Amino acid sequence: MSVDIDQRPIILTGDRTTGPLHLGHYAGSLKNRVALQHSHRQYLLLADCQALTDNASDPAKVRRNVLEVALDYLAVGIDPTETTICVQSGLPALAELTLLYLNFVTVARLERNPTIKDEIQVRGFGRDIPAGFLCYPAAQAADITGFKATVVPVGEDQAPLIEQTNEVVRRLNRQIGRDVLPEAQALIPSVGRLPGIDGRAKMSKSQGNAIPLSATPDEIRDAVRRMYTDPNHLRAADPGTVEGNVVFTYLDAFDEDRTTLEELKARYRRGGLGDVVVKRRLEEILQALLAPIRERRAALEKDPCHVLDLLRAGTMAAREKTQATLDDIRSGLGLFSFEQPENRLAS
Numbered sequence: 001m002s003v004d005i006d007q008r009p010i011i012l013t014g015d016r017t018t019g020p021l022h023l024g025h026y027a028g029s030l031k032n033r034v035a036l037q038h039s040h041r042q043y044l045l046l047a048d049c050q051a052l053t054d055n056a057s058d059p060a061k062v063r064r065n066v067l068e069v070a071l072d073y074l075a076v077g078i079d080p081t082e083t084t085i086c087v088q089s090g091l092p093a094l095a096e097l098t099l100l101y102l103n104f105v106t107v108a109r110l111e112r113n114p115t116i117k118d119e120i121q122v123r124g125f126g127r128d129i130p131a132g133f134l135c136y137p138a139a140q141a142a143d144i145t146g147f148k149a150t151v152v153p154v155g156e157d158q159a160p161l162i163e164q165t166n167e168v169v170r171r172l173n174r175q176i177g178r179d180v181l182p183e184a185q186a187l188i189p190s191v192g193r194l195p196g197i198d199g200r201a202k203m204s205k206s207q208g209n210a211i212p213l214s215a216t217p218d219e220i221r222d223a224v225r226r227m228y229t230d231p232n233h234l235r236a237a238d239p240g241t242v243e244g245n246v247v248f249t250y251l252d253a254f255d256e257d258r259t260t261l262e263e264l265k266a267r268y269r270r271g272g273l274g275d276v277v278v279k280r281r282l283e284e285i286l287q288a289l290l291a292p293i294r295e296r297r298a299a300l301e302k303d304p305c306h307v308l309d310l311l312r313a314g315t316m317a318a319r320e321k322t323q324a325t326l327d328d329i330r331s332g333l334g335l336f337s338f339e340q341p342e343n344r345l346a347s
């Protein structure tokens with residue numbers, strides 16, 4: 001029997017493989033993942049099955065982006081010797097856990113999940129909600145508990161999913177009569193969600209208001225130029241508003257020099273500071289942040305076989321981990337097993 005000597009708390013988080021990751025992902029979660037990967041036992045899930053729940057008509061896109069997202073992980077500094085990167089569709093135990101968990105959530109509760117409600121709106125499903133989509137919170141609970149994770153670094157839009165995961169955990173533990181599964185805590189950055197460059201609430205590739213992590217220097221410059229500021233701040237001399245001003249929201253997220261940033265805000269509010277100057281500062285910061293990420297990604301792209309080998313090894317390791325959890329749940333619930341003596345007919 002192998003003894004698990006790694007005492008570090010377990011992280012599980014992941015991303016749908018629907019497109020390359022952007023700055024919103026970086027501020028919301030990737031930065032935390034890079035920082036925590038040494039103090040935690042971290043697993044990252046390339047959630048291709050979850051991606052299918054709203055992309056069933058384009059599985060090719062979902063497949064293509066498995067490698068793209070993996071490249072983004074490695075480019076931002078995920079260290080594959082510390083973090084296990086795995087592919088969701090390669091982990092059948094998660095699908096089995098999902099099937100079992102669906103009996104411990106109600107349709108009404110799924111429909112009430114604020115993230116689901118919101119996403120149904122945005123996607124315009126109307127009454128034609130794919131069943132897999134409505135039920136993906138149960139699958140996400142399987143992802144998190146399959147690894148027995150206690151820490152989940154995510155953007156704030158994911159908080160209701162962690163909450164629902166913990167409800168499933170409590171119901172299962174109560175049913176089984178002991179704490180087979182741990183509850184998990186969402187780790188959400190204090191800066192809040194990064195808006196799109198147009199000022200809309202969320203950065204999203206499909207809305208064309210995102211800055212991808214692989215953006216070229218020209219794309220970065222162009223995005224900052226187009227960025228939404230204070231529409232009433234017409235002349236540099238006018239007093240301006242910092243709240244809801246995307247350039248300042250981004251500076252809040254990425255400018256490490258807090259003192260200078262606070263001074264800039266004060267000057268902007270007072271009047272006498274033009275948008276061009278603030279944008280120049282942000283552009284410099286973003287160029288410096290993204291240049292090494294872009295370069296590392298370009299180097300990794302030259303050797304996709306190496307990345308595939310990493311994913312294969314990571315998925316195999318994750319298979320063991322998640323299968324062990326499935327075994328715990330199956331035996332905890334007392335499902336039929338050929339190995340159990342009580343299945344023999346009483347004579």
Ligand code: TRP
Nearest residue numbers: 012013014015016047050140143
């Ligand atoms: N729902 C997440 C997203 O849309 C992706 C995801 C899948 C996830 N499984 C997860 C996040 C488990 C955290 C934990 O980006």
